[in-house]
Amino acid sequence: MHWRSKLLALAVSLLFGTLLFCFAQEKTLVVAIEHDVMTLDPGNHRDRETETVIRNMFDGLVTRTPDMEIVPELAVSWERPSPNEWVFHLRDGVTWHDGTPFTAEDVKFTIDRTVKEGMIAGQTSPRKGLLGSVTGAEVIDRLTVKIITSTPWPALISFLPFHEIVPKHYVEEVGDEYFAEHPVGTGPFKFVRWDKGVQVVMERYEGYYGGSPDIPPVGPAKVDRVIFRIIPETSTRIAALRAGEVHIATRIPVDLIPEIEADPNLQVMAVRGTRSTFIEMNVTKPPFDSVLVRRAMNYAIDVDKIVDLVLAGLATPIPSLLSPDSPFYKPLEPYGYDPERARALLAEAGYPDGFELTIDCEDYLKDVAVVVAQMLRQVGIDAKVQVWEWGVLKPKLLAHERAMWITDWGNGSLDPTGIMHPKLVTGERGNYSGYSSCLYDGLFEFANNVTLDPESRKEAFHIAQEVIYYDAPMVFLYVAQEVYGVSRRVANWRPSPDSRINLHDADLMG
Structure with a gap:
């Protein structure tokens, strides 16, 4: 029995060591941002920092490349059958983070929730103005939806990247207030927790459909976990970057650029x-x-x-x-x-x-x-x-x-x-x-x-x-x-002119 005990102890030790190795290999990318998010509800804010966090958990009908070109995302194509109507054909096989299929009902719900009065906990969406003359949407079939405007509004496609689609079934089940703090999206990362004033934590969604085919590589996110850490003071953000505690730091003042450039482990990226x-x-x-x-x-x-x-x-x-x-x-x-x-x-x-x-x-x-x-x-x-x-x-x-x-x-x-x-x-x-x-x-x-x-x-x-x-x-x-301070460990990421930090393709090396 003595040799069996030793063998069991050895097996446990090996298993524990393997687990430690696996956890050590887990890639967690940390972004230092200036202030906390206002909400995790895509339809209830007008704030860029909030937008950049939300954008990693939710997708829209269309998105922009780092060069600001508009490309399909949850939509695969669209046409304009009349001056006041836009018809979008949706991507099949997309699921929400709870496994529920994404459909045209979600798009209609999102559009109506944004443009109609009192649709978010009795309040009107602050993003209503970002949909111009849109009055609502109609479901044509499971994967086809029509967006309707009161006047011919040619700017619609330019403004759609501001609008992430939300899950009708989940919002109706849990309510607007719970949804704002426990979101479910279709994006590359799913929500883990929000420690208010400290950080927003999310992890890779293994069931992700892959994102826009116009922004390769298509597929699941490269890193296992993303943390948006709130660090208001510029000097503290830079210190955390230099210490390797964060990998991307936002809003670097021009007078502090030389400090980052002098560090061989860091680089300045600007757009x-x-x-x-x-x-x-x-x-x-x-x-x-x-x-x-x-x-x-x-x-x-x-x-x-x-x-x-x-x-x-x-x-x-x-x-x-x-x-x-x-x-x-x-x-x-x-x-x-x-x-x-x-x-x-x-x-x-x-x-x-x-x-x-x-x-x-x-x-x-x-x-x-x-x-x-x-x-x-x-x-x-x-x-x-x-x-x-x-x-x-x-x-x-x-x-x-x-x-x-x-x-x-x-x-x-x-x-x-x-x-x-x-x-x-x-x-x-x-x-x-x-x-x-x-x-x-x-x-x-x-x-x-x-x-x-x-x-x-x-x-x-x-x-x-x-x-x-x-x-x-x-x-x-x-x-x-x-201007961003970026660890040289970060690969496959570059800043976007609209200041959104999209991390679907970002990776950590070394």
Whole structure:
């Protein structure tokens, strides 16, 4: 019996060692993000950080490649049988993380839940505006669904990547509030737990259908587990990256890039983002009710110098609100830096001695605001900077109480509807400047609700960019690069312009 006991002990030891080896080989990829997610319900937020976490557990009808090309995902194809109808043919064999088959009922449920009033725990989805004139959806058969719009809305496909499909059966069974903290999706990773304020943990879904065939490799995720760890402080994110505790760190400031580049185990990865930065002016009150003064501001600010001095060259100057990556971008000649012309325009407008001005901003744009103030002082404007919390500043902007502020606006759709419409169409939600132009509004009405011709739509948006160029309700600054610190162990991943961190194909080496 003695030898049997020894043999049993040896077997147990070997088994335990094998298990330890297997666990040691498990690949866990950790991403450090700046703030916690707002929810894990794809339909109940307007937050990029929340979106990037959710995107790894849920798929949409379509998605974007890292080059921002729109490709099929849960849909395999689509057509437009009439101006107000889009028919999508869905991928067969897809299952939710609980094993239930994905069908057209889920798509209808998701669309209706997004655009109809009071569908999420009695509240209306904050993402409703990201579906334009969509009024609902109809099931044609198990794998075919029709999306209906109230007007011809050509931008639909550009906005669909913002919308992940949710499971009708599960949401109806557990309710909106439980779903928001215990999600079930169709994506490459399934939910494990959410330690609020600390991390979101997910693991590979072995039954994953493989993802978009246009983004190879197709198949299950490469890593076993993904953790999105919340680390608000930049220095702490970088320290965790250098210690090997995280593998991807977001939002690296330009002044800390050399610290990462000096570490042989790390690399800096950057991509031009989709967030335009600009200076808005209150056009409803003096002095910025004068177009001469607004043009003077454009000539007084050296955008190239701001990009070089503050952003270390990691930004692209823009002559309008659109990113150069937008297919609707018109390459207008920038105003250029001309302080003499700025002074002449100020004098012509009745301000030969300038005026006093406070430039408002949030803390992350303070360095830019300080340089802008210095430049304005060079043309006789007594400018100073005031830093605000956004929650305090926004109501004042909506009430048109402030004169000038520096801000930015993300436009992951790359369609003018995502930025030029909310920022400058009369009365829209982001139009803090009070700008109003019948011509500009009419061009958007034509482009979004009248024409079906892509070239006519593009021409309308080109004219709209010329209108705001000459009306100058803003000083157009730049589109900055999104900068990440990345461990050299990370393979098959690169940043996306829309700042989503898609980890389906990412792997850990060594």
